Amino acid sequence: MNFGSINIKGAGGAGKAMGIRGMVMKYNLSFLDIQETQFRDLPLNKIRRFWDNTGFEYSKMDADGRSGGLLSMWNPCVFNKDLEEKNQNYIIVKGRITREDVDLVIVNIYGSTLKANRRRMWEELLAAKNSISGHWILLGDFNEVRFLEDRFNSVFDDAAMCFNIFISKGGFQEYNMGGMKYTFLSGDGTNLSKIDRVLVCDNFMGKWTNASLLALNREISYHSPLILTTVNNSFGPSPFRLFNSWFSLSGFDEAVKRGLSKNCDSRFMDEVVAVKLKAIKDELKQWQKK
The missing domain is CATH 3.60.10.10 (Endonuclease/exonuclease/phosphatase)
Structure with a gap:
């Protein structure tokens, strides 16, 4: 309500x-x-x-x-x-x-x-x-x-x-x-x-x-x-796990930039965003392992 x-x-x-x-x-x-x-x-x-x-x-x-x-x-x-x-x-x-x-x-x-x-x-x-x-x-x-x-x-x-x-x-x-x-x-x-x-x-x-x-x-x-x-606006699970403490760690910014630089030729902007979010997720996974 x-x-x-x-x-x-x-x-x-x-x-x-x-x-x-x-x-x-x-x-x-x-x-x-x-x-x-x-x-x-x-x-x-x-x-x-x-x-x-x-x-x-x-x-x-x-x-x-x-x-x-x-x-x-x-x-x-x-x-x-x-x-x-x-x-x-x-x-x-x-x-x-x-x-x-x-x-x-x-x-x-x-x-x-x-x-x-x-x-x-x-x-x-x-x-x-x-x-x-x-x-x-x-x-x-x-x-x-x-x-x-x-x-x-x-x-x-x-x-x-x-x-x-x-x-x-x-x-x-x-x-x-x-x-x-x-x-x-x-x-x-x-x-x-x-x-x-x-x-x-x-x-x-x-x-x-x-x-x-x-x-x-x-x-x-x-x-x-x-x-x-009072309506609970839920937009589903977050695209990937992210902690504020990561922002100050070495290599975090570079991992995000690599994900953002991922090319997507689609003319649909929502698809471009989805591709870049997935790329950021993959880069952060690799960065976290290292």
């Missing part, structure tokens, strides 16, 4: 909807969380534009004036909803993955810009976690950083302490994030921070140990879309 999350900074405009729709199709998303729709009453015809041509279900929370607004969407063939709870800053959706005996609790989060409101939200979410069983995953714009290195060219404050206490008490963890180090760029282009993130409980991490988290380029808004995939 693949998850996506993005702070869209306003759901108006066909360009944003087209970009997110393309992301849903490209990464085969089964669940999508959108923050800051900035709509008081987001109509169904606009919601539909964010998804591909397959069926979907959704839950939304209206914006407070032009601030906030949440939208969660999912594929009902993959995820069956049992219950939901929501307020101005989060949507909790609990359900079950089809064909798997796994209960998921998925939380779409938009953290308030006010510290007091965020602290109240952490308390509410901890209470909800104690009362709603399942594999928890929180996605969205937390409006918080955890560490000093999560900010660039901006002030680090003590609010991170409350956020880290919430993470510790809730038993949440994070996957290593690839792609971008910072997820948010300020409007004037001077400040960077990692305020968009994905938190998962121990059970989630234990079940999908090899899940991968990717922060995409900021093309739809000032926030990076986040993609979490």
Whole structure:
């Protein structure tokens, strides 16, 4: 099951909807969380534009004036909803993955810009976690950083302490994030921070140990879309055994170069690569024996 999350900074405009729709199709998303729709009453015809041509279900929370607004969407063939709870800053959706005996609790989060409101939200979410069983995953714009290195060219404050206490008490963890180090760029282009993130409980991490988290380029808004995939991408066995320690040994570079110099007259580039990989393998075998 693949998850996506993005702070869209306003759901108006066909360009944003087209970009997110393309992301849903490209990464085969089964669940999508959108923050800051900035709509008081987001109509169904606009919601539909964010998804591909397959069926979907959704839950939304209206914006407070032009601030906030949440939208969660999912594929009902993959995820069956049992219950939901929501307020101005989060949507909790609990359900079950089809064909798997796994209960998921998925939380779409938009953290308030006010510290007091965020602290109240952490308390509410901890209470909800104690009362709603399942594999928890929180996605969205937390409006918080955890560490000093999560900010660039901006002030680090003590609010991170409350956020880290919430993470510790809730038993949440994070996957290593690839792609971008910072997820948010300020409007004037001077400040960077990692305020968009994905938190998962121990059970989630234990079940999908090899899940991968990717922060995409900021093309739809000032926030990076986040993609979490639990699919185990296996490309089969490696072409040949290779140890990092070999790189510093005498003769290694020369063996690789001899393999690369192997000629292949095929016009198919994949066949050329295969021939050269086999040649490198053979040369390394001979080098290793010597």
